[in-house]
Amino acid sequence: MKAMSSMERVLTTLGHREPDRVPLFLLLTMHGAKELGLGIKEYFGNVEHVVEGQLRMLKKYRHDCLYPFFYAPIEVEAWGGEVIYADDGPPNSGAPVITSAEKVASLSPPDVYRTPCLLKVLDVISGLKANVGGTVPIIGVVMSPFSLPVMQMGFGAYFELMHEQPDFFWKLMRVNEAFCCDWATAQLKAGATAICYFDPVSSPTIIPREHYLETGFVIAKRTIASIQGPVATHLASGRCMGISDLLPQTGTAVVGVSMEEDLDVLKSAFAGKATIMGNLNGIAMRNWNAEDAEKAVKKAVSLAARGGGFILSDNHGEIPWQVPEDSLLAIGEAVREWGRYSLGGDHD
Numbered sequence: 001m002k003a004m005s006s007m008e009r010v011l012t013t014l015g016h017r018e019p020d021r022v023p024l025f026l027l028l029t030m031h032g033a034k035e036l037g038l039g040i041k042e043y044f045g046n047v048e049h050v051v052e053g054q055l056r057m058l059k060k061y062r063h064d065c066l067y068p069f070f071y072a073p074i075e076v077e078a079w080g081g082e083v084i085y086a087d088d089g090p091p092n093s094g095a096p097v098i099t100s101a102e103k104v105a106s107l108s109p110p111d112v113y114r115t116p117c118l119l120k121v122l123d124v125i126s127g128l129k130a131n132v133g134g135t136v137p138i139i140g141v142v143m144s145p146f147s148l149p150v151m152q153m154g155f156g157a158y159f160e161l162m163h164e165q166p167d168f169f170w171k172l173m174r175v176n177e178a179f180c181c182d183w184a185t186a187q188l189k190a191g192a193t194a195i196c197y198f199d200p201v202s203s204p205t206i207i208p209r210e211h212y213l214e215t216g217f218v219i220a221k222r223t224i225a226s227i228q229g230p231v232a233t234h235l236a237s238g239r240c241m242g243i244s245d246l247l248p249q250t251g252t253a254v255v256g257v258s259m260e261e262d263l264d265v266l267k268s269a270f271a272g273k274a275t276i277m278g279n280l281n282g283i284a285m286r287n288w289n290a291e292d293a294e295k296a297v298k299k300a301v302s303l304a305a306r307g308g309g310f311i312l313s314d315n316h317g318e319i320p321w322q323v324p325e326d327s328l329l330a331i332g333e334a335v336r337e338w339g340r341y342s343l344g345g346d347h348d
Contacts (some may be wrong), residue, residue: 006064006136007193013308014230014275020337022305025139025277025313026063026328029071030090030321032056040321041085044070047120051127053059058136059334060325064311066132068124069141069318070117072198073182076151078110088321093151101161101168109179112186122190129191139232140187144199144306145176145223146216157244162215174217194230195222196282197252198317203238205258206210209308212243221252232256237316241269241322259315262305267310275309280331282314286322293330298338312339 001020004012012019032093033043033051041050054066073083073093081095098104112118121140128138143151143194149172151160162169184195201207202216224231233247234256247255257266257278266276278294289298297312304310313336319328 006111007134009064010137010311013310016149016275016307016309016339018306018308020340022301022335023311024063024332024339025065025067025311025317026057026061026331027065027067027139027314027317027327028054028057028319029067029069031319031323031328034321034325035060039087040091044091044120047123047127050120050124051131051268054124054128055131055307061328062336063332066128066136066138066191067141068121068128068138069196070121072115072143073151074121074150075143075179078112078115078179079152082152083164084227090321091317095221096151096153096157098149098153098157098172101165103171104161104168104175106331107172107175107268109175109182112179112182118183118186122186124165125187125190125192138192139194139196140184140192141192141196141198141332142180142184142187144197144202144216145173145202146219146222147179147199148176148180150201164207173222177219177223177226180223184227184229185233188227188229192229194232194253195227196232196234196256196317197227197233198236200236200238202243203235203240203258204242205235205238209246212223213246217243217246217250220252224251230254231262234277235319241266244269254311256317257315263300267304271309275311277311279315280313282316282319282323285314285327285331286320286324288327288330290326290330290333291329294334294338295336301335305339 004020009019009023033040035056036055068207071091076093077083079097081097085091232254233252237257254275257276258283259279
């Protein structure tokens with residue numbers, strides 16, 4: 001089969017057909033700082049750094065996407081919150097920006113085009129688009145309205161609001177939905193190909209299916225319908241089998257799946273309804289040698305690649321800082337060797 005561009009490869013598998021090889025998404029964020037010899041805070045502080053870092057990693061690892069995602073709390077930063085940087089891991093949220101239920105009543109979403117931290121992301125997306133055109137997917141990111149409050153309020157306060165003060169809960173959801181749609185739309189206009197909708201709170205790892213049906217499911221259907229572009233839902237390591245019948249009904253085209261569930265079972269559950277993406281163990285990846293990478297790639301390909309509808313990636317949506325270059329190179333080489341569909345049946 002003729003070699004495809006990354007975009008052709010991904011579109012083919014999304015159509016549940018077999019491309020020239022399995023698409024590989026290395027969802028790298030902080031590793032761009034390593035490429036440029038910078039600290040994480042310095043790296044994310046400059047648009048040109050992030051554009052250059054993403055382009056260098058695309059060339060080095062020869063994978064199939066660009067990932068202009070900075071860090072999860074950038075959305076809390078947009079609401080006036082603090083971001084705490086680390087030297088060897090992703091930035092985290094500081095103190096909650098919503099300190100009481102009553103504060104929810106006066107909330108209004110930040111203006112994307114007047115928020116400096118978000119404008120940097122849009123400039124990165126535009127810069128990447130100018131470099132690759134339509135040959136490589138550019139994946140924008142939003143936090144789901146249902147999961148963002150974990151950073152806005154803290155887990156305990158948010159779950160108390162959800163269960164004990166439903167009026168304030170639904171008010172917060174409406175405000176967050178408006179922001180999520182505005183933020184997704186801005187990224188698509190800047191040149192993003194698709195939007196990754198991170199929604200870990202919806203996973204059965206965190207809430208029961210019955211509660212998801214009443215909350216996260218309703219919110220996802222409403223929000224995804226308002227996003228004017230393709231959407232991938234990622235549960236950020238959370239399990240999805242308990243809601244595998246529901247996730248495609250939200251309008252999502254792709255589901256990021258957990259290493260805690262079997263790829264062959266997941267592939268059957270989502271067959272013809274959504275593409276699955278995963279589920280390499282990003283934590284174990286820190287210690288992989290070439291043999292380990294080859295074994296993991298061969299197994300995943302054999303279980304999920306046949307017939308399309310599968311993108312090989314990590315299971316969390318962000319590869320840890322501690323994963324070394326050699327491991328990433330080995331994954332890429334293994335995909336090029338074993339990701340061809342005629343070789344996908346044997347992983348022993």
